[in-house]
Amino acid sequence: MTSPTGSVLFLTNSELGQCNVALAVAEEFLRRGDFNVHFASFRAAAPLVQEMNTRTDTVYPVEFHEIWGPNMTDLAVRSKIGLLYHRPGMKGATEGLTKVSNAMSSWKSTEYARAYRTCLEIIEKVRPAVVVIDPILHLGLDACENITARKVILWPVPIKDVVVLDQPKAGVLWKYPVTGSGYPFPLPWKLVPANAYLVLRVGMTLACAKSATDKQDPEKTEEQRSPFPLRSAYTKDVLNLTPAFHEMDFPFRVPNNVISCGPIVRQCQPLAVADPGLNEWLQKPTILISLGSHVKPSEDVAVQMAKGIRKMLYEYPEMRVLWKLRYDWESSMTFQNVLGAHITAGSVLVTPWIQPDIMSVLNTGHIVAYVHHGGANSYFEACKVGVPQVVLPQWLDTYDCATRVEWLGIGINGSRTSAPGADAIEFAKALIQVLRDANMRLKSNAMKTLCSKTEGRVMAHDQIVEFCSME
Template sequence: MAEPTEPARPILFASYPDSGLLNPLLVLAGELARRGVPGLVFATDEHRRADVADLSAASEVEFLSLGEEVAGLSPTGWDDETYRAVMNETSRIRSLQAFLRQSQDPHAMVAKYQVLERAVERTRPALMVLDAFCGYAVDLALTKGIPFVLSVPFLASNMVSAAGLGGRSFTPRGFPTPRSGLPLRMNLRQRVTNQLFRLRTMATFASPAMLRRMRYEDAVWAEIGVTRSIRNPMDKLERAELALCYSIADLDYPFTVPDWLRLTGPMIPPLPQAPPDPGLTAWLDAHESIVYQAFGTLMRFSRDEVEALVEVARRLDGRHHVLWKLPAGQQHLLPPRDTLPPNLRVESWLPSQLDVLAHPHVRLFFNHAGSNSFHEGLFFGKPQVMWPLFVDCYDIAVRVEDHGIGLRLNRTDTVEPDDATDKLTRVLADPSYRERAERMAALMSAAGGRHAAADLLLELPVLEGSGQGTRMS
């Protein structure tokens, strides 16, 4: 392990506030703080201040507020119409098109950019470590010529595969198009679908409405002197000093990973992550086979879906217990408490999802195929049943089945109690799912996680005062 290197100037982290993007960077910054690396600054929206404050250890992590959360910049702020369009369960391409068309107010992004720009001018960072999807932060690093590292919490192939025909790609010809949910081995119909998916993705970007929106965005940015000349995400990746991807090659389909993309496995903080809840801990200890189900921060349940999931728990009674993390704002959809099955425990908040997944009595993780949930569950060797939510979730779900570490529901638009009960029961009864999940867990642990990511950062020449960094070989 590399010795901590004292940078001449700060390391500045920046991220959108969404948990899926922010949390891995919090773990990385926390690891550097425990090592005593000085000059750590973390920029994100105001409501995540406490999360950053908790990182300070042997060295401090300074919080830099980028202001209040702006509705529309984050999926959690989508209105119901946008949410329904993006969560189009009947068509993956229409779901993706709605996601791509989702308009982010360029004036709001410019305001965030300007706050971050002032912080950069004040701190003069030696390196920026950026959420790969925080476009305004990446644009700032490129405009100011500041070396930067990108944080990628998704499957590596989703970042380095061409979304359209003829685009630059590091995956082989015929590879599943990102966000298509197609397998590696395709039949004729699937191969045609794969090509059409790429064509329709390209057509979305070439549509008159999208071109007008991009011209408008360019004009807004030009008013503050920022030329957004790099729109291709691949160009941004290749101009980074390094891209840290929190997955492993064994979870993806085979392709040659470029040397600047380093797969470290998931970013797991030291455990236990939080002081235990005595009541919850006693419940976990008391039951030998528990299904933990959680469907991310974006899910907006219908009453029928909630009732279907309650029915699934009821059918598992006598064999398995179910712990369901259901946000408080959606618990009004539950049937009366006195009618819930005795094996179901519903919690609106958990001290730590990771601590729950680490418990030996949790036998299976039922989730939405979100990238962080998927990787975190597997880190603890838990087989999975997946109800994919949207966009990249379909890609993860198909890999879960192909690698034999779980199953996915037949339908994405709803939960059918017969199907869900069948999938959960099959995975729980067949030890091969657990054995393969545990093999993946061992590979993830060997990848190094937060330790490997921190070492890679601290070994960059830019932190040794030698000018622009070089790529790791």
């Protein structure tokens, strides 16, 4: 392998939902060996980078650079907003927006200034040919405002979140449902006033937000710098890469500098290699349930879902269910009474974590439906393998996902009346519908065909390299 001559720097948040695409593309750069790869994030991401170095075992490993300061999870914890759960509708969306604003407001201005300088110091040390930035890492966007290196925004989300503010005739107000609202698409005229109000409410909340009070020794005063107002990540003068094809979202006018790469997922081992025991169990048609790394269902939600699964199994007794459940179900007699017999019989496998990559499980071909919370990574994974989706939305963009799968005909909202919770009857109907609906399977399979045109991480790598070489 020839020695790399240039460097690429990834600047990203440390939460998996945000950094997964950066890890996938960084790993592609690592395997190619054409650039020195640098990865800057908060401390929580260090083990992820170390794991990437271990699994690739290349001559020139990724160098990790720690961004000083609290990550998104830390901000949420110390602002005491709890989890982001909220109901759909005007009141629920407003609640979700307020929680996000409160979390961001917990930045202290001098604290933000120090974290900002950390990013600048990393950029100055690495002197990259290109900086690949997470659009939610406002520190990174702020630090990259005036650098000479080329900049690429690597979006982990569908096209809506990239271009919705750039639509003709103020379409953001009347055409597209506001994130967190759960409103349908196309947006009915009766909901346009509420939708427009929410758009304006978002703008006012972000424009008027301020950092937390920062008490300190006057002799130790640092430069005052605030993350507010939050800058828009999309700009017309940088390359924007998204995992979504146009056919995977609502219809939009998409600028030429927004490139669709296809689902960006990490290269993974076959399940037979990664987890032979799970692979041996997974030899029949199976419903996969994985509600994301942050979702911890309550007793009531877990039991309602269990009842829905039991009802589905009455209709499809040969079906299996693999359920990643972050809940102590073994200590709950109520849960055991509902699903214990099916667990004992081996038709339901409940585990607190699925160790192999989810794509290793999906790629087996035995998954016939994917139940998830509506996170972008889960949505793209399901599209890539062509399985129908049941979305149980919890917050903000997850409500968009539930609306999106129904608009495209590739899934169903499994908790329309009960979100962010669950209702046994509603959930059971959703499971049975995706198993029975042949048209939904055809449309899901067509999505698989679409996604097979490219390998997202490879496309992203190639686009970045080409962008670097432009005069």
